[in-house]
Amino acid sequence: MGNLQKPLENANQNMLKTVAPANQIHEGKAEILTVLKDEQVEKFSVEILKLNLNAVHDGKGIIIKITDPRLLEQTGGIIQGMSGSPIIQDDKLVGAITHVFVNDPTRGYGVPVEWMLREAEILPMEKNYKIAS
Numbered sequence: 001m002g003n004l005q006k007p008l009e010n011a012n013q014n015m016l017k018t019v020a021p022a023n024q025i026h027e028g029k030a031e032i033l034t035v036l037k038d039e040q041v042e043k044f045s046v047e048i049l050k051l052n053l054n055a056v057h058d059g060k061g062i063i064i065k066i067t068d069p070r071l072l073e074q075t076g077g078i079i080q081g082m083s084g085s086p087i088i089q090d091d092k093l094v095g096a097i098t099h100v101f102v103n104d105p106t107r108g109y110g111v112p113v114e115w116m117l118r119e120a121e122i123l124p125m126e127k128n129y130k131i132a133s
Helices: 069-075 113-119
Strands: 028-035 041-051 062-066 086-089 092-101 104-112
Touching: 028 092, 041 069, 041 086, 062 092, 092 113, 104 113
Parallel strands: none
Antiparallel strands: 028 041, 028 086, 041 062, 062 104, 086 092, 092 104
């Protein structure tokens, strides 16, 4: 688990400060943070359907489904511009949206935040680029 060492510029005071390692992500309820209009960040409910922690190279380690009725009504699911939207589970940042299923916009992929931190060399790279358990 990681923690911010200093405040981020322009950060909301209620912003999450804890990230979860990939091995703490689980199937079940989660949320995303995204902007639909007027630069207002909003929370929407999603479900983590499946994890594939061996998919490091394609960035598709998390499969999510949009479950929030308001988001589904307004957008029909994941739309252009939502890539990078944080995925929150158990009050921890677990990942970010990367792709939408072309044939089902209510589902999409996410990348675990641990992978992003390793790629950015904020966390040490595991031997053979495998995520630690």
